[in-house]
Amino acid sequence: IVQVLLDYDPGLSQTLGPSNSTPLSSAATRGHTAVVIELLAKDCSLIDNTRTNGKNALHLAARQGHVDIVKALLDKDPQLARRTDKKGQTALHMAVK
Structure with a gap:
């Protein structure tokens, strides 16, 4: 479904929900590895998006223990591991935690 929606409108990957949540951050939080990989394949710049609290998709995946997503994100940008949220x-x- 994600691929069909993105083929129809690639800009959907940039849409923002509550607290600046993006489809990438939602997929990372919920453990949807295939969706994370699909989103990054369509637009690798999504990896730079953060929520209003400064957390990125890596923060969210790590908090939930989604190892495959953590690996996929770090494969795209190893420096993502050094980025901090608004609390440092x-x-x-x-x-x-």
Whole structure:
């Protein structure tokens, strides 16, 4: 379904929901690995989006323990691991909570 929607309108991947949530951040939070991979394949710049609290998709996936998504995100941008949210926390901080 995701692929069909993105083929119809690629801009849907950039839509924002509550707290600046994106389809990528929602998929990362919920553990939808195939969706994360599909979204990044269509638009790798999505990896730079953050929620209003500064958390990115890596923070969210790490907090939920979604190892395959963490790997997929880091494969696209290893420096993502060093990015901090508005509290100064990295994905590692999220993983150990």
